[in-house]
Amino acid sequence: MKPIRIIWLLLCVAGVILPMRYFLPWLSANDWDLGAMIDAWHVNDAASGLVWDLTVAAITLTVWIVWECWSTKRWLGLVAIPATYFVGVSLGLPLYLFLRSR
Numbered sequence: 001m002k003p004i005r006i007i008w009l010l011l012c013v014a015g016v017i018l019p020m021r022y023f024l025p026w027l028s029a030n031d032w033d034l035g036a037m038i039d040a041w042h043v044n045d046a047a048s049g050l051v052w053d054l055t056v057a058a059i060t061l062t063v064w065i066v067w068e069c070w071s072t073k074r075w076l077g078l079v080a081i082p083a084t085y086f087v088g089v090s091l092g093l094p095l096y097l098f099l100r101s102r
Contacts, residue, residue: 008098015090057089065096074100 001009023037030036042048062081069077077099084092 002101005098005101008094008101011094012091012098015092015094016087019088019090054089058084058092061089061092061096068100 026040027033027037040047041051061084065077065080069075077096080092080096080099083095
């Protein structure tokens, strides 16, 4: 495997572990209430700004993935879209780059 693919893969692992070590305990302590999590994301202007930053990044990544998969007919890259929305851009982007670099 090329060194860049190893880097993408390591970033995928970090992109799952780092956010989930905060999300999962919080969700567990709050009865898995996604509405409460969304409210927590908007606890102040700085947090809301970060949410909007990541939302725009996720939408941009989705458009790029769909466009490129449609153009190249390499459909495997589409798995990065649910990864982006279920975990975050921290997983979706390196996962797509990993799949794209094969």
